[in-house]
Amino acid sequence: MKSRRQLIGGGIAVLLAAPSLARARTAPRVVVIGGGFGGASAARTLHRAEPRLDVVLVEPNATFTACPFSNEVITGLRDIADQRFNYQPIAADGIRVVQAEATAVDAAARRVTLGDGTVLPYDRLILSPGIDIIWGALPGYDEAASERMPHAWKAGEQTLLLRRQLEAMPDGGVVVISAPANPYRCPPGPYERASLIAYYLKTHKPRSKLLLLDAKDAFSKQKLFQNAWAQLYPDLLEWVSLSDGGKVIRVDPTTNAFETDFGTHKADVGNVIPPQRAGRIAALAGVADRTGWCPIDPVTFESRLIPGIHVIGDAAIAGAMPKSAFAANAQAKVCAYAVAQLLAGETPEQPRLINTCYSLAAPDYGISVAGVYRPANGQLTDIAGAGGTSPIDAPLEQRAQEAEYANAWFKTITREAFL
Numbered sequence: 001m002k003s004r005r006q007l008i009g010g011g012i013a014v015l016l017a018a019p020s021l022a023r024a025r026t027a028p029r030v031v032v033i034g035g036g037f038g039g040a041s042a043a044r045t046l047h048r049a050e051p052r053l054d055v056v057l058v059e060p061n062a063t064f065t066a067c068p069f070s071n072e073v074i075t076g077l078r079d080i081a082d083q084r085f086n087y088q089p090i091a092a093d094g095i096r097v098v099q100a101e102a103t104a105v106d107a108a109a110r111r112v113t114l115g116d117g118t119v120l121p122y123d124r125l126i127l128s129p130g131i132d133i134i135w136g137a138l139p140g141y142d143e144a145a146s147e148r149m150p151h152a153w154k155a156g157e158q159t160l161l162l163r164r165q166l167e168a169m170p171d172g173g174v175v176v177i178s179a180p181a182n183p184y185r186c187p188p189g190p191y192e193r194a195s196l197i198a199y200y201l202k203t204h205k206p207r208s209k210l211l212l213l214d215a216k217d218a219f220s221k222q223k224l225f226q227n228a229w230a231q232l233y234p235d236l237l238e239w240v241s242l243s244d245g246g247k248v249i250r251v252d253p254t255t256n257a258f259e260t261d262f263g264t265h266k267a268d269v270g271n272v273i274p275p276q277r278a279g280r281i282a283a284l285a286g287v288a289d290r291t292g293w294c295p296i297d298p299v300t301f302e303s304r305l306i307p308g309i310h311v312i313g314d315a316a317i318a319g320a321m322p323k324s325a326f327a328a329n330a331q332a333k334v335c336a337y338a339v340a341q342l343l344a345g346e347t348p349e350q351p352r353l354i355n356t357c358y359s360l361a362a363p364d365y366g367i368s369v370a371g372v373y374r375p376a377n378g379q380l381t382d383i384a385g386a387g388g389t390s391p392i393d394a395p396l397e398q399r400a401q402e403a404e405y406a407n408a409w410f411k412t413i414t415r416e417a418f419l
């Protein structure tokens with residue numbers, strides 16, 4: 001990489017003058033939209049890679065609520081306070097954190113407009129807006145319906161609502177979860193949720209049942225989950241695959257009913273995990289394609305549709321990489337270094353990225369899948385033989401160790417991104 005003087009044109013005095021957002025700029029400015037796992041990690045990595053870049057992080061919420069481990073919150077195993085992070089440590093690094101929603105992007109003029117009308121010029125823009133739910137894509141499921149049948153797929157009030165519903169359900173009740181078709185945020189998430197809710201029922205309301213209706217025939221860590229369910233929840237948890245009539249075609253929030261082609265299931269507690277797409281700002285910026293997700297270059301994460309805008313995390317089409325916090329963090333680092341190099345007139349290197357997804361089948365029963373990825377044929381592809389899953393026949397001590405690794409991973413990634 002070139003020296004800092006080359007990168008910013010030597011404008012140190014201008015930078016030290018604590019300029020306003022609209023001031024004349026000498027240092028290149030990178031605006032990062034979204035202060036979640038991807039955006040927070042990207043802003044920090046950029047600042048570390050090239051401290052004299054003008055990095056601005058735009059995020060509407062004062063507090064971020066993390067989804068990983070929110071299934072433990074739903075089942076009373078964890079406090080939601082442990083999921084929450086504010087942006088003071090990031091601001092203390094010297095990164096400008098603007099608490100606002102980005103409402104428009106003018107890619108030709110390289111400007112972002114914020115909710116209050118402020119205009120932020122940028123040299124490069126990084127988008128990590130996460131997901132939006134496609135209301136109405138599942139007939140009957142609109143925003144109002146989610147107050148009765150929570151999705152809890154964005155952590156916060158929805159997480160707590162589902163928790164309260166489970167607590168209020170009488171012993172002997174039926175919990176129904178519907179899982180969507182691919183792609184969606186956190187491929188193993190619905191199965192971890194089903195497992196931990198089954199654990200809650202087994203330990204608090206043992207006459208109850210859980211039905212997991214699926215729009216797929218195959219899912220992440222399937223053998224490991226099914227093995228765990230057979231061991232831990234044999235008469236409690238039932239998974240219904242697409243072929244067996246698991247695809248939900250309509251829900252009715254007034255009766256808590258899930259309709260499939262094979263019949264209707266009525267729930268005491270209904271959790272709908274609905275179809276999703278990239279956060280709305282991606283479409284507004286013109287970087288989402290007809291799938292609702294954002295095609296990117298696998299070396300730089302620059303949009304294939306609009307130059308100067310990079311997309312990371314759940315919003316991106318990242319080939320074989322799943323939509324996970326681990327992946328968002330890994331992509332953020334690769335993207336941040338690529339952006340710093342591009343601004344310095346250099347050519348980014350070919351990256352290697354890692355992902356590991358831990359899931360809990362019970363509080364002391366962890367399983368994992370790991371992968372290593374590289375750009376090939378314009379996509380991020382799996383490096384054959386470099387990853388793998390936990391052994392199917394591991395002893396319980398190993399499952400307990402993996403649960404500890406999962407906890408340690410959450411501490412490490414949240415420290416890196418937010419603390």
Ligand SMILES: Cc1cc2nc3c(=O)[nH]c(=O)nc-3n(C[C@H](O)[C@H](O)[C@H](O)COP(=O)(O)OP(=O)(O)OC[C@H]3O[C@@H](n4cnc5c(N)ncnc54)[C@H](O)[C@@H]3O)c2cc1C
Pocket residue numbers: 033034035036037038039058059060061064066067068069070071100101102103128129130131152153154185186189279280281312313314315323324325326327328356357358359
């Ligand atoms: C139940 C559950 C369990 C999970 N467990 C795991 C796990 O164990 N391991 C794992 O790796 N992953 C897990 N995940 C997935 C993980 O949460 C996501 O993959 C990760 O959060 C993606 O990061 P992101 O930066 O793309 O989006 P997010 O972390 O959601 O961040 C997006 C941010 O962008 C902001 N934003 C959106 N629009 C705008 C706008 N217009 N202007 C400004 N800001 C905006 C939002 O407010 C938000 O703060 C889980 C997810 C769920 C639902």
